[in-house]
Amino acid sequence: MKKLALTLIIMTLVVSSAILIVNHQTHQGLLNNSDSNHMNSMDAAHKKENTSNKMKKETATTTSKKKEKKPLQQKKDTKQVVITIDPGHQKHANTEQEPIAPGSEVRKYKATVGSMGIITRRPEYAITLDASKMLQKKLTKRGYKVILTRNRNDVDLSNQDRAKIANKHHSTLFIRVHADGAESPDAHGFSIIAPSKNNPYTKKVFKESQKASKSIVQYVKQDFTLYQSGISYRSDLSGFNWSKVPVILVELGYITNPQEDRNLTNPKFLEKLTTSIAQGVDHYLDENK
Ligand SMILES: [Zn+2]
Incomplete structure (x- = not known):
């Protein structure tokens, strides 16, 4: 009985640890993914910043273009x-x-x-x-x-x-x-x-x-x-x-x-x-x- 109980405990432990490992790995995987995301997210943050700056710039350009569109267009025509x-x-x-x-x-x-x-x-x-x-x-x-x-x-x-x-x-x-x-x-x-x-x-x-x-x-x-x-x-x-x-x-x-x-x-x-x-x-x- 003791042996069986021990075996059961061991098996349970093995199974649970296996589950834990799998879970961990899955989680790790998720983490990794998110980490990789996160790790990249530093870069990404940078990139994002750059992109958003760029976008801002572009938006600004677009906005200023939009703002200036009329006179520019008129100017272009007359030019x-x-x-x-x-x-x-x-x-x-x-x-x-x-x-x-x-x-x-x-x-x-x-x-x-x-x-x-x-x-x-x-x-x-x-x-x-x-x-x-x-x-x-x-x-x-x-x-x-x-x-x-x-x-x-x-x-x-x-x-x-x-x-x-x-x-x-x-x-x-x-x-x-x-x-x-x-x-x-x-x-x-x-x-x-x-x-x-x-x-x-x-x-x-x-x-x-x-x-x-x-x-x-x-x-x-x-x-x-x-x-x-x-x-x-x-x-x-x-x-x-x-x-x-x-x-x-x-x-x-x-x-x-x-x-x-x-x-x-x-x-x-x-x-x-x-x-x-x-x-x-x-x-x-x-x-x-
Ligand atoms: Zn003359």
Whole structure:
């Protein structure tokens, strides 16, 4: 009996320990799993932190992206719009000749120095560069990509070259900036020259060029005097005829008129005038979308 009892006890012990071992192992296994989880969970915690940081960052980026989405999107859209500005003339004339239009027999000087301020003696090419840089700044601020055909006076760029720069950039608008000159010192006022309707070289861009001109005139005339009706049309300008994109030429005013010469060499005046031009350009492009 004793033996049997002992055997039973031993067996029970063996069985229980076996169960215990199995249980333990199972538990261990579970523990191991959880441990491994836990052990990794340090890493995981790290990872989690990193991930959550990343996620936070990503979320932040997404949020900021979301927040900025509208203006960014708008900016992106307008940034695809390229405006080329050509500051008229240059420091040294180039008296070589070029055809005024593709295939044309009529030729004109490649580049001239332009007029000169009757009082200030400031050359037109310097005034047009000042104004163009101001206009570029204002239009860039509005989100447009703005190309200048030149950013210094000592260049050699023919009118054909300048138009080709506008073409190359697929410009939505090509703005040529000039200051007017006349024999009479009385002539004064801002005006725009646009390509004429029946000119075969600019037929495709006539409508848009006219629309842009009208929009600019509308803004400029609120604060400045216009010369005559404000818009005139020409078919003999190389800078128009070589242009495959809508093109206009703004005449800032007459530097052969004493008052306008002083005005156009005054940065404050020029800032105000280029602001009005930029508003007109912006309005035109807004409507054009
Ligand atoms: Zn000029």
